[in-house]
Amino acid sequence: MSGILVYALHHDGAFNKNSLGAVSEGARLASELGTECHALVLGEAAGLPDELCASLGRFGATKVFRVEGPEGLAQPVVDAMATVIGDGGHEYALFGGGLLGFEIGAGLSARLDAGVCMEVTNVRVDDGRLVAERPILQDSQVSDVHYASGVGVIIGRLNAFEARESGDADAAVEDVAVEFAPHSLRATMVTRGEQRGADVNIEDADILVAGGRGLGKAEGFEQLEALAGALGGAVAATRAVVDAGWFSYAAQIGQTGKTVSPKLYLAAGISGAIQHKVGMQGSENIVAINKDANAPIFEFADLGIVGDLNKIVPRLTEAVKARKGG
Numbered sequence: 001m002s003g004i005l006v007y008a009l010h011h012d013g014a015f016n017k018n019s020l021g022a023v024s025e026g027a028r029l030a031s032e033l034g035t036e037c038h039a040l041v042l043g044e045a046a047g048l049p050d051e052l053c054a055s056l057g058r059f060g061a062t063k064v065f066r067v068e069g070p071e072g073l074a075q076p077v078v079d080a081m082a083t084v085i086g087d088g089g090h091e092y093a094l095f096g097g098g099l100l101g102f103e104i105g106a107g108l109s110a111r112l113d114a115g116v117c118m119e120v121t122n123v124r125v126d127d128g129r130l131v132a133e134r135p136i137l138q139d140s141q142v143s144d145v146h147y148a149s150g151v152g153v154i155i156g157r158l159n160a161f162e163a164r165e166s167g168d169a170d171a172a173v174e175d176v177a178v179e180f181a182p183h184s185l186r187a188t189m190v191t192r193g194e195q196r197g198a199d200v201n202i203e204d205a206d207i208l209v210a211g212g213r214g215l216g217k218a219e220g221f222e223q224l225e226a227l228a229g230a231l232g233g234a235v236a237a238t239r240a241v242v243d244a245g246w247f248s249y250a251a252q253i254g255q256t257g258k259t260v261s262p263k264l265y266l267a268a269g270i271s272g273a274i275q276h277k278v279g280m281q282g283s284e285n286i287v288a289i290n291k292d293a294n295a296p297i298f299e300f301a302d303l304g305i306v307g308d309l310n311k312i313v314p315r316l317t318e319a320v321k322a323r324k325g326g
């Protein structure tokens with residue numbers, strides 16, 4: 001049998017939007033290929049009731065493989081996907097992206113000796129095979145990636161695929177027992193939390209208050225959220241702080257993040273590296289706060305303030321509130 005196998009991440013009784021987008025995309029492609037889209041879910045049995053698994057049918061999955069195992073970690077999912085693909089003969093594995101999707105997709109590609117393409121923004125059917133489209137050269141061009149391997153691994157850019165309900169049919173649910181490799185069980189989930197900024201679409205904001213490593217710690221973003229709130233804007237981030245886990249990747253600006261062009265871009269504690277600059281240089285007004293007068297960001301800021309952001313940002317917030325009468 002051929003087909004497309006999609007990994008669907010769930011937490012607290014719900015699948016995330018990114019996973020539902022991947023299932024919808026898998027279903028669209030499967031129908032064009034004349035095959036089926038299946039989903040794989042993995043977690044503690046109690047957290048994966050029949051109704052939840054079957055609900056992926058509304059997004060186009062015809063079958064859901066339910067695997068009992070530790071939720072939210074990459075290696076057990078690699079084991080499970082490899083087992084199901086080995087038994088079912090799926091031709092493609094599709095992931096919605098995000099850090100977990102990247103890690104699982106890369107691991108699966110190594111395990112199956114499969115071709116892999118990440119940061120995919122569109123997939124099309126060409127001559128009965130899938131072609132992944134991936135933006136390159138700072139998103140100025142799109143490259144076509146064809147798969148020569150027996151199994152092709154497609155990893156989307158985060159939220160690139162739209163979640164679409166295509167009907168109200170339930171998916172069939174099949175339990176699969178997977179033997180996890182010893183190394184797959186060595187990592188354990190210690191804690192889970194919501195990342196700040198994950199639900200904000202920074203591309204739509206007229207005013208962006210962006211923070212960098214100069215904030216010193218994740219809590220440093222609280223003062224930026226207060227300033228953005230006073231200004232009626234949104235908060236964005238550099239890759240350095242996203243990589244450090246201080247802020248959500250959804251709000252990252254730059255070469256490997258989003259490109260924005262707000263009316264006002266206020267950068268606090270950001271050095272202005274070229275990879276960041278390419279994502280925000282189209283902003284109408286750039287204001288930078290940095291304690292280093294030689295920081296590169298001052299070379300392209302319209303207004304530069306040399307000083308400690310911890311002193312300047314709260315005073316700016318107060319001034320904006322006072323001006324707005326609040």
Ligand SMILES: Cc1cc2nc3c(=O)[nH]c(=O)nc-3n(C[C@H](O)[C@H](O)[C@H](O)COP(=O)(O)OP(=O)(O)OC[C@H]3O[C@@H](n4cnc5c(N)ncnc54)[C@H](O)[C@@H]3O)c2cc1C
Pocket residue numbers: 211212213214215237238239240241252253254255256257258268269270271272273274275276279289290291292295307308309310
């Ligand atoms: C292939 C590749 C892709 C990349 N893609 C991206 C991308 O998409 N987006 C991106 O942002 N980066 C990207 N980077 C990383 C980029 O090169 C920089 O490392 C990153 O942008 C730096 O982030 P930063 O400005 O937060 O940190 P830093 O460069 O460490 O700058 C921190 C700044 O804060 C200032 N500061 C410190 N304390 C204070 C204070 N109290 N008050 C005021 N200022 C203070 C410092 O003077 C400094 O200028 C990429 C790199 C590579 C190699």
